[in-house]
Amino acid sequence: MSEQSPNPAVGSGQLAGRVAIVTGAAGGVGSGAARRYADEGASVVLTDISGPAVEAVAAEIRERGGEAFAIACDIADPEQIAAVVAATVQRYGTVDILANIAQGGLDQHKLLEEATAEQALYAYRTGPLQSMLFMQHCLPIMKEKGYGRVINTASGAAVHPTPGFSTYSMAKGAVMSLTRVASQEWGRYGIVTNTFLPVAKTPGFDLTEQGRAAAKQLVTMVPVGRFGTPYEDVSPLLVFLASEGAGYINGQAIAADGGLSLFT
Numbered sequence: 330m331s332e333q334s335p336n337p338a339v340g341s342g343q344l345a346g347r348v349a350i351v352t353g354a355a356g357g358v359g360s361g362a363a364r365r366y367a368d369e370g371a372s373v374v375l376t377d378i379s380g381p382a383v384e385a386v387a388a389e390i391r392e393r394g395g396e397a398f399a400i401a402c403d404i405a406d407p408e409q410i411a412a413v414v415a416a417t418v419q420r421y422g423t424v425d426i427l428a429n430i431a432q433g434g435l436d437q438h439k440l441l442e443e444a445t446a447e448q449a450l451y452a453y454r455t456g457p458l459q460s461m462l463f464m465q466h467c468l469p470i471m472k473e474k475g476y477g478r479v480i481n482t483a484s485g486a487a488v489h490p491t492p493g494f495s496t497y498s499m500a501k502g503a504v505m506s507l508t509r510v511a512s513q514e515w516g517r518y519g520i521v522t523n524t525f526l527p528v529a530k531t532p533g534f535d536l537t538e539q540g541r542a543a544a545k546q547l548v549t550m551v552p553v554g555r556f557g558t559p560y561e562d563v564s565p566l567l568v569f570l571a572s573e574g575a576g577y578i579n580g581q582a583i584a585a586d587g588g589l590s591l592f593t
């Protein structure tokens with residue numbers, strides 16, 4: 330199936346009038362989310378460390394009639410995170426949806442015995458810490474309007490760790506805890522926060538030997554019998570969690586993975 334909507338008008342407009350920030354929007358899951366959010370009527374701010382690549386996705390969305398704006402941002406740098414939120418407010422006046430999808434260090438997978446403190450800190454800085462900073466910068470805006478949808482991206486590796494993904498699994502576990510904390514502290518402001526766990530074929534798997542091996546194995550393990558795609562299989566859950574109808578779903582970890590991981 331195609332990565333792109335066969336018909337930009339296919340969306341039902343359930344995010345019409347909403348403003349969304351999508352991080353990692355040049356990547357597999359992030360670009361699928363950004364395209365789908367735009368197809369559902371949101372104005373989308375796309376960020377990624379790769380400026381030209383994220384601008385290309387935004388340009389494609391605009392060509393399809395969507396509203397999109399790209400900003401290069403290294404999520405390891407707190408000042409760049411602040412700048413993304415400020416630019417979003419300057420351009421669109423608000424933020425309703427924050428989809429924290431990027432994760433750094435996807436090219437540094439290691440066994441625990443080989444992992445360095447530097448790698449662990451980088452996975453943490455470009456995972457739960459940057460997600461927390463994006464959330465904190467969006468908080469005053471969402472709190473004032475009494476509305477917010479925050480989605481953080483974890484991984485089945487946080488709950489069922491696969492050997493070779495040590496610091497990544499640790500960081501993703503912290504992402505899930507971050508979501509739970511926010512759900513308890515921010516729910517009263519009309520802001521709901523959920524963790525999303527995808528499985529889809531993306532360029533991220535091709536960055537390391539461990540990633541390539543995991544991709545081969547996953548194809549054989551997904552109960553629905555195929556490797557999902559970011560746009561068709563994964564982004565519908567991201568749309569739902571970003572929608573008005575998700576206002577009573579808070580602090581949950583929900584997978585779009587064909588049934589690979591069962592969370593109780």
Ligand SMILES: NC(=O)c1ccc[n+]([C@@H]2O[C@H](COP(=O)([O-])OP(=O)(O)OC[C@H]3O[C@@H](n4cnc5c(N)ncnc54)[C@H](O)[C@@H]3O)[C@@H](O)[C@H]2O)c1
Pocket residue numbers: 352353354355356357358359376377378379402403404405430431432433434435455482483484485526527528529530531532533534
């Ligand atoms: N694809 C899957 O099956 C799967 C499974 C579990 C979890 N995830 C999670 O989904 C998210 C997206 O992964 P993906 O598979 O689309 O990977 P991907 O490699 O295709 O995309 C990741 C994107 O993040 C960007 N990025 C990396 N470091 C960055 C930095 N320092 N600053 C800003 N942007 C940066 C990359 O440029 C890339 O565009 C990640 O959080 C990943 O851990 C994916």
